[in-house]
Amino acid sequence: MARKLLALLPLLVAAYARSINEESKHWGVIVAGSNGWFNYRHQADACHAYQILRKNGIPEERIITMMYDDIANNRENPTPGKIINRPDGPDVYHGVKIDYREEEVNPENFLKVLKGDKEGMVGIGNGRVLESGPNDHVFVNFVDHGAPGIIAFGSKFLHASDLHHTILKMNEEQRYGQMVIYVEACESGSMFDKNLLPKDINVFATTAANAHESSYACYMDKERKTFLGDVYSVRWMEDSDKEDLSTETLTKQFEIVRRETNTSHVMEFGNLTMGSIDVAEFQGKNTEMHIFDKQPIPNPNLDAVPSEDVEMNILQLKVQLAESDWERELVSQKLEDLKITRRRTEETFKHIMALSVNNNKDLVYDLMTERLPLLAHDCYKPVTEYLRTNCPGLNLVKNDYAPRHLYTFVNLCEHQTPQEAIMGAIDKTAEDTDLC
Structure with missing residues (x-):
């Protein structure tokens, strides 16, 4: 009897495996x-x-x-x-x-x-x-x-x-x-x-x-x-x-x-x-x-x-394919506005970086050029959400170019910059400039 059960064991295991798979x-x-x-x-x-x-x-x-x-x-x-x-x-x-x-x-x-x-x-x-x-x-x-x-x-x-x-x-x-x-x-x-x-x-x-x-x-x-x-x-x-x-x-x-x-x-x-x-x-x-x-x-x-260049490429194509001078001028203006938005985006991040570290030029340079791994999530999440809600002019989520600069916030947090200093810099940027 025991031998028969042992002989059946592989079949029982296979049947069980099939039943699990079927479920x-x-x-x-x-x-x-x-x-x-x-x-x-x-x-x-x-x-x-x-x-x-x-x-x-x-x-x-x-x-x-x-x-x-x-x-x-x-x-x-x-x-x-x-x-x-x-x-x-x-x-x-x-x-x-x-x-x-x-x-x-x-x-x-x-x-x-x-x-x-x-x-x-x-x-x-x-x-x-x-x-x-x-x-x-x-x-x-x-x-x-x-x-x-x-x-x-x-x-x-x-x-x-x-x-x-x-x-x-x-x-x-x-x-x-x-x-x-x-x-x-x-x-x-x-x-x-x-x-x-x-x-x-x-x-x-x-x-x-x-x-x-x-x-x-x-x-x-x-x-x-x-x-x-x-x-x-x-x-x-x-x-x-x-x-x-x-x-x-x-x-x-x-x-x-x-x-x-x-x-x-x-x-x-x-x-x-x-x-x-x-x-x-x-x-x-x-x-x-x-x-x-x-x-x-x-x-x-x-x-x-690159994903952040999609809108730029689309507008450039529309300029090339424009069927009238009026249409070409309209799209060209949108393209120029986009270029201005991108420049302002860079200025906004640089301004916030500078204020966050008391205008330490060497540190600002490091913050704008380093690519540190993100580990300080408890800092990064609240400051990026604060930027999203308190700097509406940046239009952080809809401005496809802007999120590509959030590495600077990673760097701020990994350099152990206090959250209060970063949020204060965002507030001051909003108060003193038209960037936010």
Whole structure:
């Protein structure tokens, strides 16, 4: 009898493993945090990601989508109701079920969705949240602007420390078995760098850039006069479109995307042993051919530009394509205004830096040139939020150029500059100049 039980043991173990696997479900959370025609590419990326999950068999009731939804029917869209993610590409907007729109797309709601806080989302959008459990696989894709320790949501910031605490809470409450996070944003590596993503909680993350560099927009479209995608996002999605995801591992996809993205350094964080898991375990297991499979894909690196230069490039294109002197003059003025805004942005940060350190010129130089790693989150978060709310003239979240200067606030905090001194410098800048 004992021998028979021993002989059956491997079969029982295999049966148990199969039952666990059958019980696991796939969940997706897709977020495009920005709005406005200049940011067309972010919602195009998000819609494409949605199509990949759906084509691979993840049901719409287990995909939660947050996007402002002001692109498909924008007055500047020459193909109303449609969004494309590459030149001459198919419509990726059709069929996308959007759960949260406009101002509902914010950091607080995103974190509530991840934590499964149904009560906190009552009366907001359709109230859907992650209802994943300890055996489930969760895929999160975020696309927007970024800065050190920050990813942007329309008019607000999500700080790395808050995302860190949310992931730890999800782990503690067993809201996933394994989770994968793909982030498209400038300096996105800073969201997980320096142990912000522990290696022992079954979370694997990749980012478009390291902690100090821009991510890149691609596929400038002359008809739409905007960029259609972002290099990192396009690379992973075009790979997912053509591969059998049941035979491609997370590490293989990461290596392909890293090799084919020559505009920034694609990074990986967290539990890297998860890299041996098939991509299908997070993006879905359907192996049917996809909508992009048989079409040649243009190289997104060829016309790529840093995210903060997107608006400048779009306005320059509009000047070239202007059909009348009046139109050319109007767009040229917008371009000149943007250049002025960028100069004023630099002046604002330099002014605040100088006041924060009592006009110590040598220290100001260091603060404007160093790139220190962000460790002092307890200082950095409150002073950046104070800048966002108390220097409205800077228009910190909407001014794509401004967040790229927040490294100076990292430097202030890492130099142990008192928060009160930094906030006082912001106040004085607002009082004594027209910069804020």
